[in-house]
Amino acid sequence: MSKIYDFSVTRPSGEEYSLKALEGKVAIIVNTATGCGFTPHYEPLEKMYEQFHDKGLEIIDVPCNQFAGQTPGTDDEIHEFCQLNYKTQFPQMKKSDVNGENQLPVFKYLKEQKGFEGFGEGEMAGFMDDMLKKMDPDYAKNPDIKWNFTKFVIDREGKVVARFEPTADMAEVQKCVESLI
Secondary structure, X not given: OOOHHHOEEEOOOOOEEEHHHHOOOEEEEEEEOOOOOOHHHHHHHHHHHHHHHHHXXXXXXXXXXXOOOOOOOOHHHHHXXXXXXXXXXXXXXXXXXXXXXXXXXXXXXXXXXXXXXXXXXXXXXXXXXXXXXXXXXXXXXXXXXXXXXXXXXXXXXXXXXXXXXXXXXXXXXXXXXXXXX
């Protein structure tokens, strides 16, 4: 049976980043976008990183252009955008797919561990549900990533303990991380 530590992701340089580096740490693995309504999630993610990195938090940023083409830039342009606008310090990986036949194997694994359970309550949750139902009336019946800024939280033993959809309150994400730190 696979574990999160069995996977790797690719940095923009082409160098492999082994998730074995996450052993003993709390991690957030997130698919991101630079031109999305949820792009401001970079700010609370960076604040969490600054607050908890020395206590064992790692954040793995995987830019993805699969959702309405909201990450059109090159890896260098994406990195520059994040540095200029959010001063992100956590590791950013090569732009990659998180769904479909070219998806990163780690995302297949993450989705097997924590499937889609809905967008929750609220105006944005309703908006996302309505929008996705128009594209695929059965969208909620599969574990695929539904949009940018889906966050998976991994505990110090490598267990995927939570999946937060982009509509989740970032305070809830932080509360989950704090409970594991």
